[in-house]
Amino acid sequence: xxEPQMAAPDGEPLRVLVVDDEPRILSxxxxxxxxxxxxxxxxxxxxxxxxxxxxxxxxxVILDLMLPGIDGLDVAAxxxxxxxxxxxxxxxxxxxxxxxxxxxxxxxxxxxxxxDPEELVARIRAxxxxxxxxxxxxxxxxxxxxxxxxxxxxxxxxxVSMTAREYELMRLFAANxxxxxxxxxxxxRVWGFDFxxxxxxxxxxxxYLRRKLGPHRDLIETIRGVGYCLKV
Numbered sequence: 374x375x376e377p378q379m380a381a382p383d384g385e386p387l388r389v390l391v392v393d394d395e396p397r398i399l400s401x402x403x404x405x406x407x408x409x410x411x412x413x414x415x416x417x418x419x420x421x422x423x424x425x426x427x428x429x430x431x432x433x434v435i436l437d438l439m440l441p442g443i444d445g446l447d448v449a450a451x452x453x454x455x456x457x458x459x460x461x462x463x464x465x466x467x468x469x470x471x472x473x474x475x476x477x478x479x480x481x482x483x484x485x486x487x488x489d490p491e492e493l494v495a496r497i498r499a500x501x502x503x504x505x506x507x508x509x510x511x512x513x514x515x516x517x518x519x520x521x522x523x524x525x526x527x528x529x530x531x532x533v534s535m536t537a538r539e540y541e542l543m544r545l546f547a548a549n550x551x552x553x554x555x556x557x558x559x560x561x562r563v564w565g566f567d568f569x570x571x572x573x574x575x576x577x578x579x580x581y582l583r584r585k586l587g588p589h590r591d592l593i594e595t596i597r598g599v600g601y602c603l604k605v
Contacts, residue, residue: 386412387501390431392422392448393463394441398486402435405490406497408562410512410548419443423451431458433501435493436480438464449480459500463488512547515605516589519547533585538563542578546593546603555600575600 389411391402399415406413414429416422419442426434434452438445449460462480481500484493512519518527519540526533526543535543541563545554556572564574579601583590594602 386410387433388412388414388429388431389497390414390416390422390425390429390434392416392419392425392434392440392445393437394418394439395437398437398463401490402493405494408545408549408554408558409494411497417441419445419448422448426452426455426458433459433461433497435461435463435497438462457504459504461493461496461500512544514547514550514603515592517543517547517586517592517605519544528586528589535585536581538578539581539585543582546582546601550603550605553596553599553602557600559600 389406391399391406391413392415393399393402394417396417399417403413403415414425414431416425419440421442422434422436422440423443425431436445436449440448443451445462445464449462452458452460459481462483463486464483465486481504482496484496512521516529519525520527521544524540526535526540542559545559545562556575559575560568560570560572563578564570579593579595583593586592592604594604596602
């Protein structure tokens, strides 16, 4: 992804609640947003969404309009009591009237199914940046700092030059410290879901990163038979 991910002022990941009655959509978004560095919770219907907002206190809600129990527009109306809560409407309807109803009903943005995951993540970032310009866009992982606004990496305070692919791989590791990332996950997130190459690409670029980390090369640990982990 080329746009920066953000964190809350206290350094904790931003919280996103995904509300949809399709298990496939919930699983997909929990995986994608989790590996983009967000703290993700899910709800499958309107009443559960309202309860989860009270418990989880998300910064943003991705809200399907067609929900059992209480529909998305009614849920949005109830959530509008919190002026800091952002809502992105998610629906299969593509009519202009439905988009207008969603936005007028409290949505900060609107995206139609089927959607491109990268477009959804970009919209999330754009909405968060407009409402919360004070959120930082730096990832700190031990001696490594990834500045996602400037797309730069520093190690022990010194700038390290990286190619676009190396930067994306370093950003993925820094957004998921201590988490084991499989080679397939790395391929999906760094090379893209439609990439048809093999896992050797990951091994090659991990070797590149290790060289550039110098004395900290061992921070990227190989988990045999699985993938890699940034030990910080």
